[in-house]
Amino acid sequence: MNDDLPAQLRRLGLSPQEAAIYLTMLRTGRTSASGLAAQLDWRPEEAERCLGRLIGIGLAAQFGTDGTEAAPVDPAIALDHLSHTRVAELRQAHCSALNAYRDYRRSVHPQATEDLVEVVTGGGIADRILQVERAAESDVLRFDSPPYHIPAGANPTELRNLERGVEYRVVYSRSAVENRVYYTTNIQPCIASGEHARVLPTVPVKLTVFDRRIAIVSMSFVEAEVNDSLLVVRPSSLLSALTGLFESAWRSAFPMHLSDRVPPALRPLHVRILELLGTGVTDDAIAQLLGISRRTLSRNLEHLNHRAGTSTRFQLALYAVRNGWI
Incomplete structure (x- = not known):
């Protein structure tokens, strides 16, 4: 028998x-409350009470003409009931717990709006970001731009979320893509794991929206020098406006990864070049x-231009879009 079953x-x-x-x-199989009490060295009334509870939830059934005996039965239905309970x-x-915390916040700041917006500063910023992202259930929307509160390397939290089915849509600023370490260790692995990525020259705000029920707004480069903090925004008209801002930017941003219509004969390096052409970063x-x-x-650009019948990187990117590569 499984030693861990009691736990x-x-x-x-x-x-x-x-x-x-x-x-x-x-x-033992079929037995009585008195028999169970004798085996466990308990008082009979204690064994009778526990046996009655097991019968009540469906883990045991009564037998005998007087119903004094019982035996275990198929636990599937009872265990499902217990798990749902x-x-x-x-x-x-x-x-x-949430209601108690909100009551506490109201008692400390009765006139504040912390039910809608919370300010997190200093050392608690990285922990709060990780806490909220780990709890994501369905989708994450993000404007990605330096500076970063968490070191600009790999994002194992996003990779785990992608693996369990959380959808990510990210609009990167050009400055994020131009960071070679960040591009190699963060952006590429996330896209390869299923992230939907696009790029703009700049993003309007550093923003992440989780499940459309909570958002984190971080400071820009200039703001971070003066005030290292972030805002946690809960369901409100502000959260709706931030979500709408993301959707508007997403529609105008340029995709960073190719569709399944790209010619299979293209070399992997050519595919990578095409992915980066639309980001607006320089050839260097x-x-x-x-x-x-x-x-x-x-x-390699000459080879791609020859294949597409174009002469400039702009024409090449336009050709890739019109032909459904991107």
């Missing part, structure tokens, strides 16, 4: 005594991001 049963809502009765019944209890506890920046020389980039 698992307690997690589902059984008391230690009820779990002990159930495990004893699994070993525990989920409901956890949700109620979650709501109670593209060469640096790809780890190739300026001359190698020019030679």
